Amino acid sequence: MKKLPGVILLALLSVSVFSQSNRTFIRGTVTDRSTGSPLAGVVVSLGSKNSLTDEAGHFTFGKQHKGSYPCTINSLGYQSYTTTIPANDSVTDIAIQLIPSVFFLEPLEVKSVRAAELAPFAKTNLSKEEIAKSNLGQDIPFLLNQTPSTVVNSDAGNGVGYTAIHIRGTDATRINVTLNGIPYNDAESMITYFVDLPDFASSVNSIQVQRGVGTSSNGPSAFGATINLSTNEYHDQAYGELNNSFGSFNTWKNTIKAGTGLINDHFTIDARLSRVSSDGYIDRASSDLQSFYLSAAYLNKKSSLRFNLFSGKEKTYQAWYGVPQDSLATHRTYNPAGTEKPGYPYNNQTDNYTQTHYQLFFNHSFNNNWLFNTAVFLTRGYGYYEEYKANAVFTDYGLPNLTVGGTTVTQSDLVRQRWLDNYFYGQIASLQYRKNQDEITLGGGWTKYDGSHFGTLPWIQLSNALKDFRYYSYPAVKTDQHAYLKWQHRINAHWLSFADLQYRHVGHTMKGFEGNAGLNVKRDFDFINPKAGITYTNNGWQGYLSYALGHKEPNRDDFQASPVNQPKAETLHDFELGMEKRTAAYYYGVNFYYMYYRNQLVLTGQINDVGAYTRINTPNSYRMGVELQAGARPAPWLHISGNFSISRNKINAFTEYIDNYDTGGQKSVAHQNTDISFSPHMVGGLTLDFLPVQHLECSLLSKYVGKQYMDNSQDEQRKLNAYFTEDLRIGYTIRNKGLKEWRLVAQVNNLFNRKYEPNGYTYSYISNSALTTSNGYYPMAGTNYMIGLNLQF
Template sequence: MKFILGTMVCILSFSGLFSQTKQHPSLSGIIVDEQTKKPIAGAVITIQNRTTTSGDDGHFLIRNLIPGKSSITVNSLGFEKYTNTINLAKEGTTLQIALKGYNLFLQPLEVKAIRAGSKAPFAVTNINEQEIAKTNLGQDIPFLLNQTSSVFVNSDAGNGIGYTDIHIRGTDATRINVTLNGIPYNDAESQGTYWVDLPDFASSLNSIQIQRGVGTSSNGTGAFGATINLSTNEFHEKPYAEVNNSYGSFNSWKNTLKVGSGLLNGHFTVDARLSKISSDGYIDRASSLLQSFALSTAYINKKTSIRFNIFSGKEKTYQAWYGVPDSLLATDRTYNPAGTEKPGTPYDNQTDNYQQDHYQLFFNQELNNNWSFNTALFMTYGRGYYEEYKAAQNFADYGLTPFTIGNTVLDSTDLIRRRWLNNHFYGQIGSLQYKTNKDELTFGGGWTRYEGNHFGNVIWAQYGLYTPNYQYYFYPAVKTDVNFYTKWQHNFAKYWYSFADVQYRTVTHTMNGFEGNGNLDISRKFNFVNPKAGITYSHNTWQAYFSYALGNKEPNRDDFQASLQEQPKAETLHDFELGVSKKNSRFNYSADLYYMLYKNQLVLTGIINDVGAYTRVNVPNSYRMGIELQGAYIFSKWINAQANFSLSRNKIKSFTEYIDNYDTGGQNAVQHTNTDISFSPDMIGAATINIIPEKNITLSFLSKYVSKQYMDNTQNEARSLAGFFTETFRANYTVKNFVFKEWNFILQINNIFNKLYEPNGYTYSYISNNHLYTDNNYFPMAGTNYMLAVNISL
């Protein structure tokens, strides 16, 4: 924690001191379109291992360079890559660089429609392909985002491979909207994101945008704390091939093959990826076998692009979702109870198995200089089950009759069951976009339909099973979602921009039965209007903004499993955001303040529904408020640093806790006021220091701090997770034009000080013999562990 704060102070307080040290040459200039001579915004300029982007006026500036000959490259979407050798003068150099445009339509409009632009009044983090590649060693996407602001992550297996989760501003995955090329990805029923179903998807990504808060209107489930937009639709001009391999602790492997045709006949491209990730996991038997592929082909001409994507992920993971009891945490922190109901050794196929196939078809069309249109059709097909050995199961719970042996009637048996989910999720998104020098206007929306079948099979029983693969429940569900939105950004005065956004969304969810309550049929419809508005000031190196956004969100499937008289209400969020930032070629820093006021937020209180299951209920008032600080500074050509720190307050104003009372057979009610929201640490920080001793070597020291958090909403110290501080070391070494085009070696040592910590867990309290007992279960993370990668560009 002190290290992170020290890094922030160093970046923000001593930047002036360093700026007064010996000056080195600077490189400045403007990037323009060769044909139109108009400035190009967002071009990426790289020289001497330093990178910056051109501003809205096309200008750029890089300070603190070494005089003499240097190679410079400039990349911008829609233009040919520019490469040249220049001679930097001691007093500085100014250039005008003209980029030659492709006579092709390359803008990914499906992504642009939902992403926040550079002048949008929201808290945004953008991550490019190069930054993704530095950390892509086989861990799931949440772990690649761990150093970003207000983020903390966890892993069931303890090493970031398999089932993983992410929290942003304390909100969990069910409240984070995720899109893949603008297409919704969250599970339609649970509203969660299962990253394990997208193994090695990071190897196909060219950019990620994180919007904290409600953000702009998007497709899919409502953003109730953040949005993560993932984009794969990248254009590669030249043919390429890559072989990426990683190996590390716990017998962890990542093998990836990527190939691309480049531009064929001036119009066609084909890109493909094949991946396999495997690991034994840190937790006992927490193994993972993850396989995936991706194929993308496109036709592009001057005003039209058509792209078809197919990608698929298949996972088999040994169940590790039960956690380690607190009684064993100190002596056996890798303990896994999964499969231990089987007599003798644990059941060897206590696994989760799932495959998910994605089909995406995009059509983009430029109508004229101001108007453009896009639409996309998609279908996601998922199917899989988790298998488990269960001991002493009552025949009646499975619709089976008791089994008789001689004069003995057996009411229960050991068995092996599979619980299945088979689903289709399909629909269409689209947008019409208008752009001038002062206005950006987008009309968009989409429709989706989810058809899911939940069913269970008994595949073996010690007694009483006469039908092979016997089905003991079947509960179908259908969910439809239609939304329309309009966004308008207007440059209404010099340096000033307004933003307005309104979305209408209607959701219908029909469920025919739930496990344990097969006769409960629920059909609910929700209609939401979600307006957003804000204002931005942007001049030179300063930018400031203020915005308000309203978000509404329907309950998830489990919430509906209540009596018809106790059905949950939709949740509402009022999000106020205020931010200021300053950025130039050498440093940047920002501060974002937020106040997120929830109405009818759904939380666990311990109450059980009419079938004995714990369910979430609406609490009238709760809120999150905080400040997010970020900073980065280039001290010299061989050292730079960046850090972020979030300080927040997350409260439920009033709710009633329900505790099981084994003495009475009922529940005791306990009133609470002004308590912390579960899994919402008050402080989250991250810092990175990069040392570049040689041109092709980068040594990075990454720090992460997360303060204490509570596992329920009572703010009870006995039900809390201790704060933790970890350090990671990463070394990156690049060799070019030795046998192959490029070799990239990465060594990453995680948790170098062997910190024993648990970022996730769950708790259960009950009363017995007039005494309150609390049982906690934790999900420990691995101590010191490593990954080593050898990536080859052919």
């Protein structure tokens, strides 16, 4: 057995030496057929591999097995090109001319908010092919897990149902998310609930993740990252797909996709129907998720009109309470939800929500220099979560006490539902001017959120007379108007400047909060957010320096502070310095950042004068770090890519407040220079792609996340341990065997069965003169698997 590693190594070396003598380089140039100009950023697909053309239109694939390879070239604004490349010589050169499309296809609604290839910001782009590789049922955050500085978690423990993402330590309330340029964050909490978009990844054709403040966008300000998802893809040929996967915890994903291609040279329709279900790793953490997507477009030479209708319906058993620390070692899957009910846990302790999106886009090209885009949208949300409450006090629900058999009864078991009923609608627009060395974009939009929070009591143990009693109702309205101007100017062949100025006005009107029905809040905020940077490119090198200023309004819960102690807006100064080198065989890059916060809102444990725990503005805090990325193809059968982030995330000074049950008050503890919660010092990802034979790809995905603290005290008793996990994915593709493509995918998550918790909570209190810390955790599943079969017609 001791000789086995040496035998394996010798065999691999022998295969490598043999393969080198039977390989060929494939390279080529892509140009515009009408002008002869080279085309940069064109996606060239060779079998299962992809490459991008450089500024001279060149692309290169490393040494390949001799033979014939299907090749597809796609670029926005050009007709798709498909050919077969015979690779029989040591070097194969090809020249490809793309024909400009007679239709207006460029999705300006996305282009106006995304960072361009040479924009001076840290960013990662994921193609449709990269997304599809791991799309076996897990939510969108888990598809982004290998991007730099990213940490993901899941309430149910397996990536299905409620999931969350942190980028550079910032949570989802500070990550701006857009769908085709349209804001998606919840207008009040600013959280992104991807659970309301089941299997949306199956309709997404590209994702861009910007780290830091990034470029101006629509919706809430980016205070750590931006995620742009695009679905407005054009298919000129009819297609059909049937994607099914099954795995651990009775997890199923069933997806049907179809498209008409171009009808009568102008019309196209795309549709998707999906269902995702899972029992979850955590007890009773089941998910039943359904969704559909429909997009219809009219295209001509100068304009496009597109209508998108998509909807998601979710029913999940609540798993958001976490696992108490005393159960973690003996019962990692314990779920306290529903256990207030005597006997068996309440079987309908569920979250139920339906969200439907209506999007209408119009793009128009006036001439070669002027482009216009506008979109109107409506997002309709409606749903509730249900809870069993034991011995609920009637007066807490506005109910009268009951007299039963001559005895006054003040409490009873009951079931309550907490509802959200909301409309979010608005418009975005952009006007773009491109000529010679300049690209100028004037954009903006307006949105309005009209929502109602209310609670009902569908069941009361001792009384049916008050069934469906509405025990609270809190309406809220939020408006947002913004405008931005972006200017990108090419100074010369190597230098490019970027400037961006945004104005944003936000208005909040809220009538009542939980526990404080009489508190009415009307607040307005005006923000000016400038950004500027410069980029240098030369011979595969790219370097950039940028500064961006961001402001962010408080969340709904922050306004509960009191009428006199209202929260301030947050301010972020973001400095980015990056450099990268890219060739056909390898790339590497480094990005330095410094993010300085003024008045960042953090939890301190302090109870305000209305008895609620709310976040408090801290004067000074910062994040600074370095993000390293690299990738290489040392052999034709091996591709390596990875990233590693090292950061320092500090609050200069804050005061922690601890409940003292002995006195009925709170104890204050002053802290200096402590770590910001949920901000690990080190985060890394490594992907090894093996291509042992044609059509077979094996990938080993590794992830490391350093120690995190669950609050801002930097107390070692309130931490999440570091963890290192590895996933294995195997994909085998067969083409033109009865169908256009067969793809079998198998993925084993947490290959070595690590026990780890990427998220949690902590609460400390004083009782009997002793400090007690109570922690809860959200553990992830041990070794689990998913198997999928994807068919393309």
